[in-house]
Amino acid sequence: MQKSKRSIAVMNQKGGVGKTTTVVNLGAALAGAGQRVCLIDLDPQAHTSMHLKLDPDPEQPSIYDALAGKVSLAEIRRQVAENLWAIGSNLDLAAAEIELSGVVGREQILRDKLAEDSTSFDYLLIDCPPSLGILTLNALAAVDEVFIPLQPHFLALHGLSKLLDTIELVAARLADAVLEGKAEQKTSAKAAAEGGDAPAEGEQAAGKPKAKRPAPKPPKT
Ligand SMILES: Nc1ncnc2c1ncn2[C@@H]1O[C@H](COP(=O)(O)OP(=O)(O)OP(=O)(O)O)[C@@H](O)[C@H]1O
Ligand SMILES: [Mg+2]
Numbered sequence: 001m002q003k004s005k006r007s008i009a010v011m012n013q014k015g016g017v018g019k020t021t022t023v024v025n026l027g028a029a030l031a032g033a034g035q036r037v038c039l040i041d042l043d044p045q046a047h048t049s050m051h052l053k054l055d056p057d058p059e060q061p062s063i064y065d066a067l068a069g070k071v072s073l074a075e076i077r078r079q080v081a082e083n084l085w086a087i088g089s090n091l092d093l094a095a096a097e098i099e100l101s102g103v104v105g106r107e108q109i110l111r112d113k114l115a116e117d118s119t120s121f122d123y124l125l126i127d128c129p130p131s132l133g134i135l136t137l138n139a140l141a142a143v144d145e146v147f148i149p150l151q152p153h154f155l156a157l158h159g160l161s162k163l164l165d166t167i168e169l170v171a172a173r174l175a176d177a178v179l180e181g182k183a184e185q186k187t188s189a190k191a192a193a194e195g196g197d198a199p200a201e202g203e204q205a206a207g208k209p210k211a212k213r214p215a216p217k218p219p220k221t
Contacts (some may be wrong), residue, residue: 004038004124009139010147014159015130018149020047023127031084035122038077041089042110042139043129044096052080054088064092067100067109067138073117085121097133107170110138132166140170 010019031037041048065071100106126139150156
């Protein structure tokens with residue numbers, strides 16, 4: 001995919017702080033100003049979908065089906081206004097937290113889906129659920145920026161420090177994964193150029209043990 005010029009996840013594990021309101025109104029304002037905008041509702045509460053009058057019918061494919069690998073993002077994206085597209089959610093998405101918990105690379109499913117998508121936008125805005133689970137981690141892995149709405153009081157700021165720790169941790173893990181991926185690609189290309197067999201996908205390059213890094217600390221909760 002040609003990447004969106006700006007990709008922003010609107011997140012805060014605290015509920016009712018204005019995430020959905022921000023995504024819907026910012027998206028509509030940017031679209032009104034002539035920018036091509038895609039909104040992704042990553043919250044099982046499906047509030048963004050309701051705002052945009054996307055049918056939260058569990059029979060219709062939603063972002064849940066995309067994360068489960070059943071459909072592409074293009075198949076579930078709907079144009080809701082001029083310059084404005086949206087990918088809806090429904091209550092099924094609540095099951096994704098549990099169903100994806102055993103999947104390898106579970107935090108990067110949305111990022112991979114976006115990479116397969118051939119349509120590009122000026123802005124990609126993701127509405128996250130009020131939790132720091134797999135859905136929010138998928139949003140973090142898929143974007144370049146985060147926007148954190150919050151009320152300016154002590155407990156909200158305390159929660160913010162935990163969220164910032166998580167963002168830092170995910171960014172560090174992704175940077176490691178990208179570096180490892182690049183190193184493996186280089187080794188495959190070199191082996192191919194020398195006439196040797198390139199290692200199969202996911203296979204360790206011969207004689208080049210993958211650098212071991214300490215297991216990352218789990219996010220503080
Ligand atoms: N900037 C704002 N000023 C005052 N009220 C706001 C503002 N933004 C949102 N609200 C109100 O706060 C309430 C919660 O907003 P919203 O649904 O956007 O929060 P949320 O963070 O998405 O909630 P959830 O975590 O449940 O998804 C709504 O009633 C909304 O109208
Ligand atoms: Mg919301």
